[in-house]
Amino acid sequence: xxxxxxxxxxxxxxxxxxxxxxxxxxxxxxxxxxxxxxxxxxxxxxxxxxxxxxxxxxxxxxxxxxxxxxxxxxxxxxxxxxxxxxxxxxxxxxxxxxxxxxxxxxxxxxxxxxxxxxxxxxxxxxxxxxxxxxxxxxxxxxxxxxxxxxxxxxxxxxxxxxxxxxxxxxxxxxxxxxxxxxxxxxxxxxxxxxxxxxxxxxxxxxxxxxxxxxxxxxxxxxxxxxxxxxxxxxxxxxxxxxxxxxxxxxxxxxxxxxxxxxxxxxxxxxxxxxxxxxxxxxxxxxxxxxxxxxxxxxxxxxxxxxxxxxxxxxxxxxxxxxxxxxxxxxxxxxxxxxxxxxxxxxxx
Amino acid sequence: xxxxxxxxxxxxxxxxxxxxxxxxxxxxxxxxxxxxxxxxxxxxxxxxxxxxxxxxxxxxxxxxxxxxxxxxxxxxxxxxxxxxxxxxxxxxxxxxxxxxxxxxxxxxxxxxxxxxxxxxxxxxxxxxxxxxxxxxxxxxxxxxxxxxxxxxxxxxxxxxxxxxxxxxxxxxxxxxxxxxxxxxxxxxxxxxxxxxxxxxxxxxxxxxxxxxxxxxxxxxxxxxxxxxxxxxxxxxxxxxxxxxxxxxxxxxxxxxxxxxxxxxxxxxxxxxxxxxxxxxxxxxxxxxxxxxxxxxxxxxxxxxxxxxxxxxxxxxxxxxxxxxxxxxxxxxxxxxxxxxxxxxxxxx
DNA sequence: ACTGGGTACTAGAGCGCGCTAGTAGAGCGC
DNA sequence: GCGCTCTACTAGCGCGCTCTAGTACCCAGT
Numbered sequence: 117x118x119x120x121x122x123x124x125x126x127x128x129x130x131x132x133x134x135x136x137x138x139x140x141x142x143x144x145x146x147x148x149x150x151x152x153x154x155x156x157x158x159x160x161x162x163x164x165x166x167x168x169x170x171x172x173x174x175x176x177x178x179x180x181x182x183x184x185x186x187x188x189x190x191x192x193x194x195x196x197x198x199x200x201x202x203x204x205x206x207x208x209x210x211x212x213x214x215x216x217x218x219x220x221x222x223x224x225x226x227x228x229x230x231x232x233x234x235x236x237x238x239x240x241x242x243x244x245x246x247x248x249x250x251x252x253x254x255x256x257x258x259x260x261x262x263x264x265x266x267x268x269x270x271x272x273x274x275x276x277x278x279x280x281x282x283x284x285x286x287x288x289x290x291x292x293x294x295x296x297x298x299x300x301x302x303x304x305x306x307x308x309x310x311x312x313x314x315x316x317x318x319x320x321x322x323x324x325x326x327x328x329x330x331x332x333x334x335x336x337x338x339x340x341x342x343x344x345x346x347x348x349x350x351x352x353x354x355x356x357x358x359x360x361x362x363x364x365x366x367x368x369x370x371x372x373x374x375x376x377x378x379x380x381x382x383x384x385x386x387x388x389x390x391x392x393x394x395x396x397x398x399x400x401x402x403x404x405x406x407x408x409x410x411x412x413x414x415x416x417x418x419x420x421x422x423x424x425x426x427x428x429x430x431x432x433x434x435x436x437x438x439x440x441x442x443x444x445x446x447x448x449x450x451x452x453x454x455x456x457x458x459x460x461x462x463x464x
Numbered sequence: 465x466x467x468x469x470x471x472x473x474x475x476x477x478x479x480x481x482x483x484x485x486x487x488x489x490x491x492x493x494x495x496x497x498x499x500x501x502x503x504x505x506x507x508x509x510x511x512x513x514x515x516x517x518x519x520x521x522x523x524x525x526x527x528x529x530x531x532x533x534x535x536x537x538x539x540x541x542x543x544x545x546x547x548x549x550x551x552x553x554x555x556x557x558x559x560x561x562x563x564x565x566x567x568x569x570x571x572x573x574x575x576x577x578x579x580x581x582x583x584x585x586x587x588x589x590x591x592x593x594x595x596x597x598x599x600x601x602x603x604x605x606x607x608x609x610x611x612x613x614x615x616x617x618x619x620x621x622x623x624x625x626x627x628x629x630x631x632x633x634x635x636x637x638x639x640x641x642x643x644x645x646x647x648x649x650x651x652x653x654x655x656x657x658x659x660x661x662x663x664x665x666x667x668x669x670x671x672x673x674x675x676x677x678x679x680x681x682x683x684x685x686x687x688x689x690x691x692x693x694x695x696x697x698x699x700x701x702x703x704x705x706x707x708x709x710x711x712x713x714x715x716x717x718x719x720x721x722x723x724x725x726x727x728x729x730x731x732x733x734x735x736x737x738x739x740x741x742x743x744x745x746x747x748x749x750x751x752x753x754x755x756x757x758x759x760x761x762x763x764x765x766x767x768x769x770x771x772x773x774x775x776x777x778x779x780x781x782x783x784x785x786x787x788x789x790x791x792x793x794x795x796x797x798x799x800x801x802x803x804x805x806x807x808x809x810x811x812x
Numbered sequence: 813a814c815t816g817g818g819t820a821c822t823a824g825a826g827c828g829c830g831c832t833a834g835t836a837g838a839g840c841g842c
Numbered sequence: 843g844c845g846c847t848c849t850a851c852t853a854g855c856g857c858g859c860t861c862t863a864g865t866a867c868c869c870a871g872t
Contacts, residue, residue, distance in 0.1 A: 234561070
């Protein structure tokens with residue numbers, strides 16, 4: 117790596133302003149008390165419209181911004197919500213995008229903490245707690261034991277988990293219903309040999325697997341049912357495809373554990389000369405951003421991201437603002453989105 | 465959506481502990497002064513090994529954790545670094561994953577703030593500043609004007625930008641070198657008709673576009689040079705492919721703006737029956753996670769993610785710990801990773 | 813015995829804010 | 843004149859921590 121000096125900034129030469137202005141500075145310059153400034157910034161009654169404007173104007177002039185840390189320390193209320201995410205999971209990104217506006221509407225700020233290889237769920241959550249979040253929304257998976265512990269310290273809501281024993285609010289899709297819709301669609305098209313590549317122990321996988329088996333049974337296709345172990349990554353799709361291809365006879369349709377898995381599957385099939393949907397149909401799960409892309413055009417089970425975000429935020433906020441109620445479970449309706457990767461099987 | 469009561473947690477019934485323990489609680493229980501506890505937790509000298517252990521033990525017993533907000537308020541040093549990210553950009557996720565361990569090693573904590581449709585760069589940065597970050601690492605793009613403003617308030621480093629006038633540290637790849645390597649590779653294979661789908665005004669695009677033109681000229685292929693306008697999304701790749709296909713005669717090789725663009729391109733080409741790399745070669749840029757997947761196996765320009773993360777963190781930290789030096793620009797070496805999407809052209 | 817210099821610890825003043833309790837003054841009825 | 847209420851503002855404590863300037867004590871050395 118090479119290092120070279122960059123151009124000097126013009127004008128003031130990049131001098132860091134010596135000290136961040138505080139309320140006292142604003143108060144002094146506006147000729148009022150510190151308390152009055154506090155009042156104004158909290159939007160509390162008790163200041164004349166005139167003074168209010170004056171304070172805001174002075175604040176603007178000297179570049180004052182209230183210090184979250186201090187505010188946070190002084191008030192019991194911090195109005196901060198913590199959110200844990202798994203960076204690699206696009207689904208989490210989409211939920212977070214929807215969380216921001218809802219939180220803002222309710223007057224809460226969002227603090228993010230990522231789960232990464234060197235940054236465990238525990239550390240991510242602890243970081244949030246240390247910053248005095250009033251509540252947490254857990255997108256990243258957590259073991260039930262720790263979830264219980266967290267739930268005792270602070271209002272928490274876990275997304276896409278079924279840890280009903282942890283005593284925290286739960287938000288998730290009706291997985292079984294989604295799977296059922298997907299299978300009904302495929303079976304209506306005439307498919308019988310429908311394989312499921314599952315998501316291992318990932319979020320919602322158990323429910324989806326179970327629902328797959330139940331639906332196949334219901335349609336008297338129990339003997340055609342087959343679950344190939346996988347996970348929620350593209351690799352799982354590729355491995356699933358390779359396994360099926362090596363066995364010579366392909367199923368006419370595959371229900372993937374999620375969209376990422378479906379993508380891997382799609383690509384591996386196409387590489388092998390299998391045309392989708394002509395030779396085989398593929399259904400994903402999540403309806404994540406990529407599924408909607410024209411070149412992928414994946415038939416998939418849509419998760420109500422907007423609803424999940426809404427419910428998650430509202431649940432924590434409600435619990436923060438009036439604690440004591442029993443833990444609740446919010447179940448959102450999934451819906452099948454039929455796109456270009458499903459069609460009737462050949463022989464029909 | 466349907467709501468149902470979840471199971472009540474066992475034992476203590478999910479009672480929120482009334483008050484979070486403080487230093488004073490630890491001090492009282494351990495029979496020492498508050499200051500001593502502070503000492504111990506800051507790992508400062510001046511406490512006997514015996515007392516130190518005792519304090520830690522008591523803290524553990526009553527579940528004490530130092531309060532970041534208070535600590536942050538009291539000390540001039542907060543040891544917190546802010547990072548802005550664009551949620552949709554996997555490349556950012558990969559950098560953040562590498563940032564955590566480096567920051568930890570240097571004793572800093574990381575606070576994340578996302579740029580989303582309803583959460584602008586400005587708001588993301590402001591949120592970080594309000595939480596008293598000592599420095600910020602900006603992965604999400606910012607206009608030079610605001611970058612300058614931020615740089616005056618706090619040590620900042622911008623990743624993949626060339627805003628040399630903003631007076632902040634800059635970290636980026638030697639884009640030109642990466643492009644040159646890619647083109648050298650293609651030309652050595654025998655390609656002449658090499659098209660570039662560019663990244664519009666996205667990070668690094670101008671440099672890549674310029675380098676592409678320069679390299680074509682150097683190899684006396686200026687008359688074959690062609691830039692198709694695009695951006696950093698899969699869509700750009702698809703549109704580029706459609707455009708080229710509609711014109712009847714395909715180039716023998718395409719340099720995409722980044723991996724996402726290459727992916728769109730790849731898929732659109734394959735759909736149209738164009739075999740890669742037999743009928744056309746494709747090169748991406750970033751070497752992001754997906755490129756390495758076996759079913760994509762994309763030849764691409766590797767960006768030194770580890771190096772970028774390392775330099776970015778070290779740069780802010782150095783500037784925090786000894787301010788006053790001139791803004792620097794760190795340039796990291798890219799390297800071409802040859803995988804399965806490039807081969808000699810047909811006619812050779 | 814008196815200093816000197818450690819080590820182990822403590823007192824107490826902030827950090828920037830929120831918030832309760834209070835005051836000063838204006839307006840009003842009697 | 844008096845009390846009363848209402849608006850517009852202020853004093854000052856405390857949130858949980860850091861950090862400077864101490865104090866108390868012990869063990870040399872003279």
